[in-house]
Each structure stands twice: as structure tokens, then as C-alpha cells.
Amino acid sequence: MSERCVSPAQWFAEEWTALLGNVMEAMAGERPRLACRALEGDPAAHSEEIGRRHGTLLWWEQRYPLPGEPSVWIGAPRDAWAQLAARILGAADAEDESQARETYLEVLQQSFGELSRCAGRQWERQLACKAAEATAPPPAGAVFQVQISYEDGSIAPLLVAITGTPQDPPQPQPETPPAQAPASHSEPQSQTLGLLLDVELPVSVSFGHVQLPLQDVLKLTAGSIVELNRSVDELVEVIVNNCVIARGEVVVVEGNYGVRIHQIMTRQQRLESLP
Numbered sequence: 001m002s003e004r005c006v007s008p009a010q011w012f013a014e015e016w017t018a019l020l021g022n023v024m025e026a027m028a029g030e031r032p033r034l035a036c037r038a039l040e041g042d043p044a045a046h047s048e049e050i051g052r053r054h055g056t057l058l059w060w061e062q063r064y065p066l067p068g069e070p071s072v073w074i075g076a077p078r079d080a081w082a083q084l085a086a087r088i089l090g091a092a093d094a095e096d097e098s099q100a101r102e103t104y105l106e107v108l109q110q111s112f113g114e115l116s117r118c119a120g121r122q123w124e125r126q127l128a129c130k131a132a133e134a135t136a137p138p139p140a141g142a143v144f145q146v147q148i149s150y151e152d153g154s155i156a157p158l159l160v161a162i163t164g165t166p167q168d169p170p171q172p173q174p175e176t177p178p179a180q181a182p183a184s185h186s187e188p189q190s191q192t193l194g195l196l197l198d199v200e201l202p203v204s205v206s207f208g209h210v211q212l213p214l215q216d217v218l219k220l221t222a223g224s225i226v227e228l229n230r231s232v233d234e235l236v237e238v239i240v241n242n243c244v245i246a247r248g249e250v251v252v253v254e255g256n257y258g259v260r261i262h263q264i265m266t267r268q269q270r271l272e273s274l275p
Contacts, residue, residue, distance in 0.1 A: 008166035009142040010038065011122075012072050012115070016160060017146050019114040022252050023107050028087040035147045036160070043161040046145070047075050047137040054079040054156035060105070060132045062112045066123055070166035072115065073138050074108060075159035080148070083155045089223040099223075106225055108132060113232030117249055122169040128233060138163045205250075205259055206237040235262055244269070 006014065017036040025031035039046055047057045055078030063071045076084075084107060085100035112132055120127040141163035148155040208228030220226070230236070235247040238259055248259040 007142075008068075008070065008168055009162035010144075012070065012119075012162050012166065013038075013142070013144040013146075013160045015118055016072060016074070016111060016115050019111045019118070020107070020146070022114065023110045024084065024087065027107065027110075028090075030087065030150065032155075033149045036144050037147075039143045039145050041143065042140050043073065043075070043143045043159060044137045044139055046143055046159055050075075050077055050157060050159065053077075057137065057159065058101075058104075059135050059137050060108055061135045061138075062115070062132045063130050064116070064119055065127060065129065066119065066125075067167040068165035070162060070164040071138075072112070073135070073141070073159075073161040073163065075137055075161070076104065077156050079156040080158055084148075087150075102225075103223070109232065114252075116233060117251075124170060137161070201240050204239045206239055206244075207250075208236075 014036050017034050021031050021034050047059070051057050057075040057077050058081060059073055059075045061071050061073045063069070081104035082097070082100050085103040088103050088107075089100065109132065112129070116127045116129045137159075138161050141161045144160040144162075146158040146160055148158065208230030210226060210228050212226070236250055236259060237244045238246040238248060238261070245265055246261050247263040247265070248261040251258050251260050
């Protein structure tokens with residue numbers, strides 16, 4: 001699974017921790033320092049211990065349709081999720097507890113969506129995961145503690161529990177070298193096409209769209225969440241010169257967003273996508 005030969009449970013915990021940093025950086029403009037370490041004992045005992053110091057833990061579960069039926073559980077005490085939400089809503093000076101909770105849950109949904117895509121690549125399958133659900137702590141499972149800190153202080157720790165019996169992903173098969181094709185004389189490239197190769201075209205990526213009444217648009221403030229018509233598991237559209245030419249998944253490359261192409265549109269589909 002990696003050069004360190006980590007277990008599947010540890011892979012899920014460490015991968016989610018890194019993705020949490022990506023989501024917080026994107027939503028709050030500042031990346032926290034994150035550390036994930038394994039704990040001994042069962043999740044319920046650690047949940048009770050942290051809850052006594054930082055408030056009752058809010059648990060959410062994400063199930064993955066993979067061999068061994070693994071589930072990833074995230075437990076956050078009130079101090080932790082309130083402080084994470086405050087990092088995002090700070091500019092809006094929001095003090096509404098329900099708004100803070102919804103903001104934290106949006107962070108969870110985005111991190112779970114990214115984890116689904118990463119797990120899908122590891123296990124070489126398209127994952128359609130069940131939506132996360134609020135639950136009590138799991139009675140047993142591998143448990144990890146995630147410590148979050150910023151330059152101005154630390155946040156109460158989160159718990160990550162991995163249940164089920166997650167299995168290692170399939171090992172990649174060695175590639176067979178392609179057979180040598182017989183030499184052939186290709187036709188010279190069109191001179192007209194050669195003139196067009198240096199033409200620059202605008203490229204954009206569409207995550208989705210939504211129509212809102214003007215009165216709702218006027219209510220938007222810093223920290224407002226606009227729900228688009230595309231789920232986290234759907235492919236985004238790559239648009240060139242107002243024409244959809246491909247669809248792909250969003251990836252993060254060295255701190256920058258990118259798109260891994262999954263589907264190239266046919267000529268007929270490109271024509272149908274034109275406004």
C-alpha cells in the first residue's frame with residue numbers, strides 16, 4: 001500500500017488526516033499542522049476520556065463498499081468542531097452554534113468525498129459510498145488520534161476509528177511491453193493543423209451550477225454555502241472555449257487542484273454541450 005507497508009486501517013486514518021488539511025486550507029485559507037497516531041484500547045473508552053475534557057463527541061460514519069466492508073468513523077468533541085468552524089466563519093463573525101455545526105459537517109463531507117476517490121484509486125474501482133450518518137462511537141475497531149494545531153494554538157484532538165476488516169488493495173500487475181509494430185511511412189502532418197497548435201484557448205473546470213432567486217443572492221455573506229447540482233462522487237466537466245470536451249475527477253497535486261481525465265467527449269456530445 002505504501003513504502004512503509006502500513007495496514008489498510010492506518011492508510012485510511014492517515015489519508016483522511018491529510019485530506020482534512022487540504023479541505024481546511026481550501027475553506028479557511030490556512031493549513032493546520034496535523035499528526036495522526038495509533039492508540040491502544042477501544043474507541044468508546046477514548047471517546048469518553050476526551051469527552052470529559054472537551055465536550056461530548058460528535059461521531060460520523062462513512063462506509064466503503066470494499067472487501068472487508070471497512071467504515072471510517074470520525075469523532076470530534078464540541079471544542080474541536082466549534083474551533084474548526086470558527087476558522088472558516090471567522091470573517092463572517094458567526095456565533096450561531098447551528099451554523100458552526102453545519103460548517104463542520106460540510107468539512108467532513110468534503111473530506112469523505114476526497115477519501116472515496118483516493119480509496120477508489122487504491123482498490124481500482126468506482127466507489128458509490130453511502131452518505132455519512134451521525135452515530136454513537138463504535139464499540140470496537142482500530143483507533144487513531146488526530147492532533148490539530150495552528151501558529152496561534154492547538155485544537156482539541158479528534159478520534160478516527162476504522163471498523164470492519166479492511167483488506168489490502170490488489171497489487172499492480174507488471175506491464176507487458178507492447179509488441180513492436182511494423183515500420184510504416186506516416187503521412188506528413190497537415191500544415192494547417194500545425195498553424196493552429198500554438199493557438200491559446202481558455203480552459204475551465206465546472207463543478208456544477210445552481211439557479212437562485214435574487215433575494216437569496218443578496219443574502220450571501222462570507223461563510224455562506226451554496227449547494228451545487230453535482231454530488232461529490234460525480235465527475236467534473238472540462239470546458240474549452242465554452243464547449244465541454246472531457247469529464248474527470250478533482251485531484252490535489254502539490255497543494256494545487258487538478259483534474260484527472262476519465263472521459264473524452266465525442267464530437268456529437270461536444271456539439272450538444274454548446275450553449
